[in-house]
Every structure is written in structure tokens, then in C-alpha cells.
Amino acid sequence: MQRRRFLAAAASAATLGAAGVRAQQSYPAKAVKFVIPFTAGSSTDIMGRIVAERMAASMGQPVVVENRPGAGGTIAASAVAKSDPDGYTVLVHSGSHAVNPAIYSNLQYDTLKDFTNVGGLGAVPNIIIAPPGRYRTLKDLVAAAKAKPNQLNFASAGIGSATHLNAEKFMLVADIDLQHVPFKGTPEAVTEIVGGRLEFYCAPINAALGLIKEGKVAALATSGARRSPLLPDVPTSIEAGFPDSDFSLWVGAFVPARTPPAVVQRLHAEIQKAVATPEVKDRYLKTGTEAMPMTQAEFDAFVRKEIDICARIAKRAKMQAQ
Numbered sequence: 209m210q211r212r213r214f215l216a217a218a219a220s221a222a223t224l225g226a227a228g229v230r231a232q233q234s235y236p237a238k239a240v241k242f243v244i245p246f247t248a249g250s251s252t253d254i255m256g257r258i259v260a261e262r263m264a265a266s267m268g269q270p271v272v273v274e275n276r277p278g279a280g281g282t283i284a285a286s287a288v289a290k291s292d293p294d295g296y297t298v299l300v301h302s303g304s305h306a307v308n309p310a311i312y313s314n315l316q317y318d319t320l321k322d323f324t325n326v327g328g329l330g331a332v333p334n335i336i337i338a339p340p341g342r343y344r345t346l347k348d349l350v351a352a353a354k355a356k357p358n359q360l361n362f363a364s365a366g367i368g369s370a371t372h373l374n375a376e377k378f379m380l381v382a383d384i385d386l387q388h389v390p391f392k393g394t395p396e397a398v399t400e401i402v403g404g405r406l407e408f409y410c411a412p413i414n415a416a417l418g419l420i421k422e423g424k425v426a427a428l429a430t431s432g433a434r435r436s437p438l439l440p441d442v443p444t445s446i447e448a449g450f451p452d453s454d455f456s457l458w459v460g461a462f463v464p465a466r467t468p469p470a471v472v473q474r475l476h477a478e479i480q481k482a483v484a485t486p487e488v489k490d491r492y493l494k495t496g497t498e499a500m501p502m503t504q505a506e507f508d509a510f511v512r513k514e515i516d517i518c519a520r521i522a523k524r525a526k527m528q529a530q
């Protein structure tokens with residue numbers, strides 16, 4: 209009896225293994241869709257499009273990008289969670305995917321149970337920008353905020369977005385309070401800084417670099433652990449006198465739970481192959497983006513850890529979606 213059970217189990221495993229190989233070999237048989245929960249021109253969008261273009265060339269099928277902004281990325285995430293688990297609908301989301309469980313009480317999905325964490329596309333430090341001529345240093349901004357508590361405003365790319373989380377972490381470290389003005393994405397937030405209507409924004413460096421060089425916004429500090437090679441004269445927020453204020457915006461790929469493991473591994477392998485190409489490396493370098501060379505298991509562990517860290521920051525900052 210035990211021998212028959214063992215043979216049956218072995219046969220079943222072999223069948224599943226063969227099915228997995230066939231799934232990986234036949235995938236993709238049609239276009240793959242990247243659903244990006246922020247507006248075109250946002251850091252997540254830029255990174256997603258760079259990788260999508262390279263993956264399409266490698267896989268021999270189109271990788272189309274669909275922007276579905278709103279509600280901190282939860283609208284797009286909900287749609288992907290409910291899509292067919294076949295690998296053809298991929299959520300390309302920022303670190304706000306990890307904080308949303310802590311700030312939205314009515315999510316239509318479970319961040320861990322309804323998704324499989326595929327792999328990281330890259331990470332980029334933010335840069336704290338302000339209207340030109342308003343502040344000379346980051347400490348000047350902090351002094352102004354302390355002189356007018358809760359009277360000044362800051363921008364984000366949406367409640368719970370990485371830009372929001374970065375700002376909240378910095379304000380906690382600096383012991384200042386400003387009013388939050390959320391937008392659908394980075395382009396809208398940056399426009400308000402250029403127009404001088406808000407005090408600061410933790411912008412992805414690739415979205416603000418051109419404006420900084422044109423003098424349309426002032427770069428006060430970067431949020432990375434070390435200076436960006438793109439702006440070597442701009443100090444980090446730590447160097448500016450605010451320990452433990454470092455923060456980087458990361459972007460990853462996620463698919464619905466129950467997506468075949470072989471398809472998940474194919475997607476992970478294609479992402480890693482794409483970011484390792486000279487073309488993508490060069491484009492990443494120009495935008496201050498760094499690759500995230502992790503295995504799929506390592507990325508899964510990373511996301512789980514980020515969810516825990518973000519929950520603690522959100523609780524301390526009393527972040528709550530409206």
C-alpha cells in the first residue's frame with residue numbers, strides 16, 4: 209500500500225514538473241501587460257517602461273504598459289489581484305505596495321496572500337526639492353517648518369506612496385509637521401513645486417534631474433545612504449544633519465497568487481536579464497537607478513520585511529488613507 213502511494217506521489221510530481229516545464233517553455237504566447245499604478249512620467253512608470261522594452265525584445269512578445277493611477281496604487285493592485293493568474297498581467301509597483309496594508313482599512317486584496325512577489329526592477333533615491341530661491345539648505349526648510357508648525361505644505365505622489373513615506377520619515381527625524389497635499393503622480397507634484405505653491409517634495413531623482421539642472425527647482429538633499437553620482441555636489445539628508453533619514457524608492461513586479469511557479473521564474477529571469485543588459489544599465493545610470501540583483505526567494509523575503517518596516521513608520525506617523 210505504501211509503495212503504491214509512493215509511486216502515485218512520484219508520478220504526480222513528475223506530471224506537475226513536466227507541466228511546469230511546458231508552461232515555462234510556452235510562456236509567453238501573447239502580449240504581457242505591465243499595470244503601473246502611477247501616472248506616465250513617474251519613477252515607477254519610467255523604470256517599468258525601460259524594463260518592458262527590453263523584455264519584449266528578449267521574449268519575442270510585446271510587453272505593453274497600462275497606467276492606472278489613483279488611491280496610492282490600490283486601484284491597479286486590486287485589478288491585478290483579480291486578474292487571471294497566468295503571468296500575462298503583471299503589477300509593477302513601488303514600495304508603496306508595502307505600506308498600503310498599514311494605511312488602508314478596506315483594501316480589496318491581501319498584499320501577501322493575493323500576490324506572488326516576482327522580482328525587483330530597481331531602486332532609486334529620492335531628492336528633496338523645493339521652489340528655487342526659497343531655501344538654501346535642508347536645515348533652512350526645517351527652520352521654516354518649525355517656525356510655522358502645520359502651516360506649510362508638502363507634496364506626495366499619493367497617500368502611502370514611496371514619496372509620501374519618505375517625507376513622513378524625514379519629518380519624524382527632523383521633528384517637524386507640515387500639511388500633506390497628495391497628487392496622482394510625480395509630474396503633478398513637481399509642477400506645484402516649480403510653481404512655488406508647496407514647500408518640498410521627495411521626488412525620484414530621475415524625475416527631477418532635468419528641472420534641477422535648469423534651475424526650476426532647488427535640490428536640498430538626496431535621500432540615499434550615499435551621494436548620487438548624478439548630483440555629486442548635493443549632500444544626503446544624513447550629511448545635512450538628519451541621521452537615519454535615508455530612504456530609497458524601489459520598484460518590483462508582482463503577479464496574482466496561483467500563477468504557475470514556472471511562469472513566475474520565467475518572469476523573474478527575464479527581469480534580471482533585462483536589467484543586466486548594457487542598454488538598460490546605461491539608461492539606469494542616467495536616471496540614478498540601481499538594479500536589485502536578488503533571487504525570487506530573496507525578493508519575496510525583502511517585500512515581507514518592507515511591509516513590516518512600513519507598518520511601523522505608518523503607525524508612528526499616524527498615516528491613514530482618506
